[in-house]
Every structure is written in structure tokens, then in C-alpha cells.
Amino acid sequence: MPSIRPAEGVIIDGFRLERRIHNGPMSSLWLVSRDGDPTPMVMKLPSLAEGEDVSAIVGFEVERMILPRLTGAHVPRFVAAADLSRTPYLVMEKVEGQNLAEIADAAPLPPERVAELGARIARGLQELHRQRVLHLDLKPANIMIGPGGDAVFLDFGLSRHDELPDLLGEESDVPMGTGAYIAPEQIEGDRTEPRSDVFALGVILYELVTGRLPFGNPQRKAGMKRRLWKDPTPPRKLNPACPDWLQEIVLRCLEVDPYQRYATPAQVAFALQHPDQVTVTERGKRWRADGPLTVLRRWLRSGNPRWERKPPISEQVVGAPIVMAAVDLGNGVDALGELLRIHARRALDVDPQSRLACVTILKTALLQVESGVDAQGNNLYVQRLIALKDWARPIGLDDERVSVHVLEAVDAAAALIEYARKNQVDHIVMGARANSALRRYLGSVSAQVVAEAPCTVTVVRLAQP
CATH class of the missing domain: 1.10.510.10 (Transferase(Phosphotransferase) domain 1)
Incomplete structure (x- = not known):
């Protein structure tokens, strides 16, 4: 196995070592550059000197196999690697920000x-x-x-x-x-x-x-x-x-x-x-x-x-899902609400560690709730919260497995989609009305949620006579 002594200015497979930023017992980290590539990059070099802990070598092999398979905002972007048959290294995009150890x-x-x-x-x-x-x-x-x-x-x-x-x-x-x-x-x-x-x-x-x-x-x-x-x-x-x-x-x-x-x-x-x-x-x-x-x-x-x-x-990971029930309480708990409750229960029965988030929308104007109170002067938000708890109670879940949320929103579909994304919901169960004065509004909500939600969506409809 060829050995290159790392030092500033040394070039390994086209990557120039600019500055060492960390030297640990299992590896060292270097800021590196490459001609024609403006990406800020870091090279990891495992500690391979005689007498070093072999776990450094094994750990390098593990990371070299795993990192190229990972994607998304929560991992460094993989750039290049060489295995132990050459000078071993791992290059990834430099992660900007603050280390949590500094915050701690x-x-x-x-x-x-x-x-x-x-x-x-x-x-x-x-x-x-x-x-x-x-x-x-x-x-x-x-x-x-x-x-x-x-x-x-x-x-x-x-x-x-x-x-x-x-x-x-x-x-x-x-x-x-x-x-x-x-x-x-x-x-x-x-x-x-x-x-x-x-x-x-x-x-x-x-x-x-x-x-x-x-x-x-x-x-x-x-x-x-x-x-x-x-x-x-x-x-x-x-x-x-x-x-x-x-x-x-x-x-x-x-x-x-x-x-x-x-x-x-x-x-x-x-x-x-x-x-x-x-x-x-x-x-x-x-x-x-x-x-x-x-x-x-x-x-x-x-x-x-x-x-x-x-x-x-x-x-x-697929187990223990978060199930979200999007409940329309505009007309109280009607037949569609009852059917929705049955389907939510079925979704929860898949895993005993699943949890239920019951969500309803309180429609707002662009800047404020259209009407904060009903004709009797009761707070609409509180009324919806109570009604949502009443809707969920017959499902029979322990308190630790159920929560209720009233979302104030202009766009109901966008609010449901954002809630599902932010809370990493696995399954949405919601209703759609086949015919009513609210069909255009609620129908468009379910269609948009199906099209854009980051998870499985079950749309419940009443059987037509």
C-alpha cells in the first residue's frame, strides 16, 4: 500500500492539501482544493501508522462504503474516495455552520x-x-x-x-x-x-x-x-x-x-x-x-x-408511524367524520407504537381569523379544539399516543401539507365530500394534498346511494 506523508501543498489524486483542521486518534481532516472546482472540500485521512488502533482502518472502510449512498440536507455530499490498496482518503463537501459542541x-x-x-x-x-x-x-x-x-x-x-x-x-x-x-x-x-x-x-x-x-x-x-x-x-x-x-x-x-x-x-x-x-x-x-x-x-x-x-x-423505521387525521368540523361530526374515524383507527392498528395527530383547519382571512367567535360569543379556536378531542376520544388511544391541533390558515391544503412535512407524518387520512355546497372547497383540498403531500394519503368518501 503506497504511503504519502500528508503536509500542506501535497497533492493526492488531484486534491491539494491546503490546511489541516483536525488531528484525531483515528483520522486527520484537511481542507483541500482541486483545479477548476470551487467547492469547499474536506479530505479525511485515516491513521494507518504501525501500532495504530485497527478500528481506524475498519471505521474508514465503513464510512467509505456508507457516505456515497447518503443524500439530502443532513449529510455531507460525497466527492471522492480511494481504498486501502492505494493512499486511502475520503473527500466530502465542507459543511458550513456551527458545531453543536460549540453550542453545548x-x-x-x-x-x-x-x-x-x-x-x-x-x-x-x-x-x-x-x-x-x-x-x-x-x-x-x-x-x-x-x-x-x-x-x-x-x-x-x-x-x-x-x-x-x-x-x-x-x-x-x-x-x-x-x-x-x-x-x-x-x-x-x-x-x-x-x-x-x-x-x-x-x-x-x-x-x-x-x-x-x-x-x-x-x-x-x-x-x-x-x-x-x-x-x-x-x-x-x-x-x-x-x-x-x-x-x-x-x-x-x-x-x-x-x-x-x-x-x-x-x-x-x-x-x-x-x-x-x-x-x-x-x-x-x-x-x-x-x-x-x-x-x-x-x-x-x-x-x-x-x-x-x-x-x-x-x-x-417504517413501523411506529405518525398518522395524521385531517378532520373537517365545519358541520360538526357528521357521517363522513364517523367514517374518517374508522379509517384512522385502521391505520393505527398497523403498529401498536403508532401515534395519531388530529388536525382541523380554522379558515382565516389574509391577515386574521374571519370571525374569532361564534354567534353566542364563544371562542372558535377553543370550540374546535374541544370538538376535535371529542372526535378522537372514541378511538380509545392512550394520552401518549394522540394529540389535537387546530391550524389557522388561509389555504387549508397548504397548511395540511406543511404540517405533514414539518412533523414527518407517515400517513394522512382525510375526507372528501362527494356532493355538498363545500365540495369545490374541500374537494380541491384533498386533491392538492394527494398530489403534494410527502407521505401516503388515504381519502375517505361516503358510499353513494
Whole structure:
């Protein structure tokens, strides 16, 4: 294998090394340029000196296989690569913006800022999972917040792609990840669980809201395993400004059992974007960590946990969908509303971890609500909210699985489409009237939603006599 000593001015396959911007134990990063190409680029060179950790080589191979397969705003654009048979390198477009580690240095941050950042990260993570990739080394240093606010993920050396060999998992049973952020199942060698990234997201949220790490920063497996039985200090104890809804979200992400966490990053993003819809349990109200006797009992029960074998990543991400029911309440709950409720229930029955977002539109004028009150002086927004809750109640969902939203909008279809996009909805169920005075208005809404929504749409109609 040829070896080129990296230094400023050295040219590798047409890429000129301009300046080293990072030198870590597993790789170095260089700003590079190429004649005729104005793109700002970064080259990653793995550490291959004698005596170096072989995981640097394996990690480079993993990232070289995964990065070219990734697309979208949440990953660096792949430019070029060379494998170990030559001078190995990986070139990607330079990601502009601010590293989350720099933002975390100012923690504790205001709860609203934590929720905003967390939702951005969770939305990006959902898109990553949809591309069949688990990051498995999520931490502030590996996340950039771009100029447009998107979270961009870096360093896929410890990641797993559903369609590629898991080189790290095949070659080692040592926990792969960063001690402060690694999920319990990763410690035991399970690299197939999407909720491992949800756990790491919970650690990041905890760090942003408290300025501390929930489990410290252990470097050995024995230290990492303590999180299997020792719960973290509740965020509100460290930062009284942390609201109970935010603590609820953070501690749910940090549950030891993956199945007690949020099922997908999209569900975390949804909760962070709608704090008024978060069901606060004992988790959110807690003021202190569990006592030594409780911890001891958990330790005695922990033993050597066996994590279930799971279906492919893509199947797990398709599961736990967010179903949106777009409900017309202009004339109360009529026959179409009843039928819509049946179809929403059917969509939810696909997965026990699915959740329902009930949405109705309160039509507005260009600048304000056409009429803020009804003929009796009742607030229309509140009336719609109550009616929407009444519509959802017969479906029989637990509070944690259902939320209600009244959207004030001039363009109903555009509002529904934007809501679905922002909240990463998987399935919209909505009604369309076959004949009525509102047919032209509502019919155009359903047609536009079908044409432009970023997800599956089911349009429900009443059978014609």
C-alpha cells in the first residue's frame, strides 16, 4: 500500500492539501482544493501508522462504503474516495455552520432553544434512518447546525447500513461508541437498534439543558454498564428552569429498555415541537434520582440482558408511524367524520407504537381569523379544539399516543401539507365530500394534498346511494 506523508501543498489524486483542521486518534481532516472546482472540500485521512488502533482502518472502510449512498440536507455530499490498496482518503463537501459542541459549551441553554435544536436533530436523524443507516456515534462533535438550521451529521465510521456488511460488529465484541453517549444495548454488542440513536439524542438533550452528562464520561465497559441500573439525576434538579414536559422527553429517551423509549426520532421531534401535547408522567415530575435500594434491586435484576433480534432497519423505521387525521368540523361530526374515524383507527392498528395527530383547519382571512367567535360569543379556536378531542376520544388511544391541533390558515391544503412535512407524518387520512355546497372547497383540498403531500394519503368518501 503506497504511503504519502500528508503536509500542506501535497497533492493526492488531484486534491491539494491546503490546511489541516483536525488531528484525531483515528483520522486527520484537511481542507483541500482541486483545479477548476470551487467547492469547499474536506479530505479525511485515516491513521494507518504501525501500532495504530485497527478500528481506524475498519471505521474508514465503513464510512467509505456508507457516505456515497447518503443524500439530502443532513449529510455531507460525497466527492471522492480511494481504498486501502492505494493512499486511502475520503473527500466530502465542507459543511458550513456551527458545531453543536460549540453550542453545548454554553449550556445550560433555555428550554425553548433545547427543544428547537433537539427537534432539528431528530428530524435529520429520521431522514438518516429512512436511508437505512444507524449513526451509532451520535454526539455534539458529530453534528453541525447549518446556516439554514438543518442538522448535518458527520463521521459515519461507527455506523451501520442495513444493506452493507457490519464490519465493526463482525470483527469485535467491544462496545463501539462514545462512552458518554452509547446506549445500553450497544454496550452489550447490539448494533441493530434504531432506538440507540434515540438514546444518544436523549444524552445530548440532557447535556444542553443541564450542562452535564447524565452518566459521566466512562471509558471502560464496566463504567458504561452502570447506566443499566443507575438512573441519571433528573434535569429539573440540576436546572429548575427545565419544564416538566422537557424532562419527560429527555428521560423517556434515556430509558434502559429500548422499547420504553420513543419508537422513532420523528416521535421525539413531534414531542419537542408540541410541548403542550406531551403527557407528563412520573418521569417528568421527578426531582431526585432513585435511592440506593432501588438501584441495588435493578442491579441484581440486570444480569446480562439479552436484546431481541430485530427486523431490518428499514422495517423498523417504517413501523411506529405518525398518522395524521385531517378532520373537517365545519358541520360538526357528521357521517363522513364517523367514517374518517374508522379509517384512522385502521391505520393505527398497523403498529401498536403508532401515534395519531388530529388536525382541523380554522379558515382565516389574509391577515386574521374571519370571525374569532361564534354567534353566542364563544371562542372558535377553543370550540374546535374541544370538538376535535371529542372526535378522537372514541378511538380509545392512550394520552401518549394522540394529540389535537387546530391550524389557522388561509389555504387549508397548504397548511395540511406543511404540517405533514414539518412533523414527518407517515400517513394522512382525510375526507372528501362527494356532493355538498363545500365540495369545490374541500374537494380541491384533498386533491392538492394527494398530489403534494410527502407521505401516503388515504381519502375517505361516503358510499353513494
